[in-house]
Amino acid sequence: MKTKTDNRRRAGAEIKRTLRELNNQVALLNNQVGARVDLRPLDLDCLDVIAIHGPLSPSDLARRAGLHPATITGILDRLEKNGWIARERDDNDRRAIRVRALPARAGELFHLYGGMNDSMDEIFADYDEAQLATLADFLTRAVAAGRVATSDLAESAP
Structure with missing residues (x-):
């Protein structure tokens, strides 16, 4: 006989499985989008974090993305070179850098x-x-x- 606990456990397992499948589908979509605009998957992920939470410091981005700061530097170099982000001095601390997404190329992603x-x-x-x-x-x-x-x-x- 099925109990409420069994049904709840099964429903939870199905939600987790479906979230994994959604994650896979979004990753595949992101790979297609990234290929169209010449962005590596991790670059696209970081650009999205910047667009959602920015402007933010490179160390904040590293923390949010769970990446080493040296990895973030390379990603930011590529994003800046290709016109996706700008590095700017922080208004509160002129020694600090903040990165922000540039709206000029956002339409490309919105379309894709x-x-x-x-x-x-x-x-x-x-x-x-x-x-x-x-x-x-x-x-x-x-x-x-x-x-x-x-x-x-x-x-x-x-």
């Missing part, structure tokens, strides 16, 4: 992600506001859990 964005809008139309709020809460909390897991692994790296 257009099909996925349109599909997401169609999916959202099937849910009411309360359901969308629940989904948004779940995803926000899942992102926070991923951020903690990434940070923990980065801190324990040999």
Whole structure:
């Protein structure tokens, strides 16, 4: 006989499996997008972090991405050379550098992600506001859990 606990465990396992599959599909989409605009997958990831959370310092980017600062330097060099980001002096500390995404090339990415964005809008139309709020809460909390897991692994790296 199935219990509530069994059903809950199965539902949780299915959600985790589906999130892994979503992660794979988004990674494949990102690879296609990156290839079209000549960005390495990790460069595209870092550009997205900058676009969402920037402007931010290179060390903040390294921490958010779970990468070594030397790795970030190479990524930022490539992004700046190709017109994706700008390095600027911090207004509060002229010795510090902040990086920000440049809007001039954002349209290229917006166009390439257009099909996925349109599909997401169609999916959202099937849910009411309360359901969308629940989904948004779940995803926000899942992102926070991923951020903690990434940070923990980065801190324990040999």
